[in-house]
Amino acid sequence: MENKIQNQYKPNYVSPPGETLLEVLEERGMSQAELAERTGRPKKTINEIINGKAAIISETALQLERLLNIPASFWNNREQRYREFLARQEEQERLKKQVEWLGMIPVKAMMKFGWIQFYQDQVEQLREVLNFFAVASPEQWEEIWSSNHIYFRKSQTFPSDPGAIAAWLRQGEIAAAKIACAKYDANSFRKVLQNIRTLTVEPQEIFQPQIIKLCAESGVAVVFVPELPKTRISGATHWLNPDKALIQLSLRYKTNAHLWFDFFHEAGHILLHGKRDFFLEGIDTLSTEDEEKEKEANQFSENILIPQGQLKKFLASGKQRTKAGIEEFAAEIGIAPGIIVGRLQHDQVLPPSHCNDLKQKLKWV
Template sequence: MSSAIRNQYDPDYVSLPGETLLEVLEEKNMSQAELAERTGRPRKTINEIINGKTAITPDTALQLERVLGIPAQFWSQREQHYQDFLARQRESDRLEKQSEWVTQFPFKEMAKLGWVEFTKDKIPQCLSLLNFFAVASPEQWVKHWENRKVAYRKSVAFESDSAATIAWLRKGEIEAEKIACQPYSATKFRKALDEIRTLTVQPQKVFLPRIVSFSAEAGVAVVFVPELPKTRVCGVTRWLTPTKPLIQMSFRYKSNDHFWFTFFHEAKHVLQENKDEIFLEGSADYDPDSPMEQDANQFSKNHLIPESNLNRFLANRRRFTKVAIEQFAAEINIAPGIVVGRLQRDFGLPQDQCNGLKERVEQP
């Protein structure tokens, strides 16, 4: 093969394959007419290949191999590389017209977290986001994500940024793909929840991985994904497949009472097995009277602090002292911060009291 061929066959080179063919003909002192005669192709076809109006087909590549002594694979790859370049060029032109799509995402923050590769140029940003979301175009992103049905649980005091929330959800999918889960079993998951409850008294470095492993054995993927700006999401439950539910948490509230309440709330949504819904704690559309949300709230409260134990504690205590709370928590083997949070929410303990019993839970 000539040096001209070797130099031109470069993955970054996007000239017409016909230009390479013309160089070869000139090296061999062969006219287009002679090549047409030797290959059995019309002169017009050879001329159109040289001028980029006709592609080199596999049959033509084989004929060029016999006549010119250059492997058919070279010609086919040369043509394929050129066609790939044209396709990417068309895509780039299209994305340039749709570059505003990128501006709705917190791209800089996503890059800092390592979700996408940082760049300041809009088209590379667009390509990076499409790869992240695993969609072919901004239009398909809209169809796949924005039209999905979502059931929300969140304070009406906030409004979440939908694009950032969708990015957060997508990251959860990506992380869940890395977790090898057994097929979902409600019976096994209920048993796993009993084991997980005992972890509330353990340090974060112990309970986080064990939550993941215990849940995976029961068929539930649990992932922890940092909150993006303006998302204000704590947790979400959804089914990735009919046999693989996902619980995703953000550590938005950095105290263990919120963390554990949210986890068991989302766990109940898994047990409800409403596989067509996405239960997302992150929207102003939260309906506190929703039966499924009330059910999940009550499940979380009672699983963490059994009602019978709580009633005995409330009956015997006129004041919620730090010592009393610590003793009660030790009796039922639960983190005292969880008791504090429950008393503050439901039984009048002032929000500024006993917070020293709570522990911080943060993204590792």
């Protein structure tokens, strides 16, 4: 996406409605004291309105309409615009002091992917990033995206960047909001997964949109979001609401073996674990309970892709040592041979350098 500099006109001054009121009074030869008397308002209040120190409330606007024959809506609108202008000026000063926070966020990478737009003005750029996260300030971002969320525990092996992880997760939420899903149904989702398994033999341009479509029919939004630098996250699963789950995939390893394992792993979390759980793949420092859930999801993915009984029979045949044998077994159980290679490498049956040409390379489509 081409980054464009935004040139939106915003007035740097809005006069208080009291200035207009004073002009009208002078045109009609009416003093502030007379206006106070006719409206029943204290003279001090009228003077404060004229000097912008007090607001024109709706009741006063109606009185001005009656006395000056100028619609109450005019006064209300002038007052609203003026107060909004003051609020924006206050926000501008506050945000000026907070632009350094942008250093925590991968702004350039987000612009590269088209998630946010470029602004020359740093305060405007800060507003753009806050809009992306749907928070009012960096303090609220810290509260929502860092302090209260378990998924910012740092990996001992690959230290991750909280700002980048938050941006990646937020983009997943934005993408998922655009997917219309049926109400979640566990039985339907289980059946859908069996249908999706048959798609492993298809090229990416066919299986990717089909995954999204089929899962949406069972209440699961599947989104593919490019990995940001320093995230080191391959997938995530959580519930957007009680009727809609989210599976988010990054294509981090860029092979069908990893993608399909990750997809069914995340699907396992949805079927096996609670709706309040949040799973982020790539985090190594987990609690005992979380580690057990990860093992369960791993087992679910392994079994649905390559049933244990069929795998044992295949290993006993000795055919796992040749590409021809792997391709024959893949055709027999109806999945892509690259998935079998990935499993054999993971189980140390094959060295990591063997048969990688059977894996399908993936790209962003």
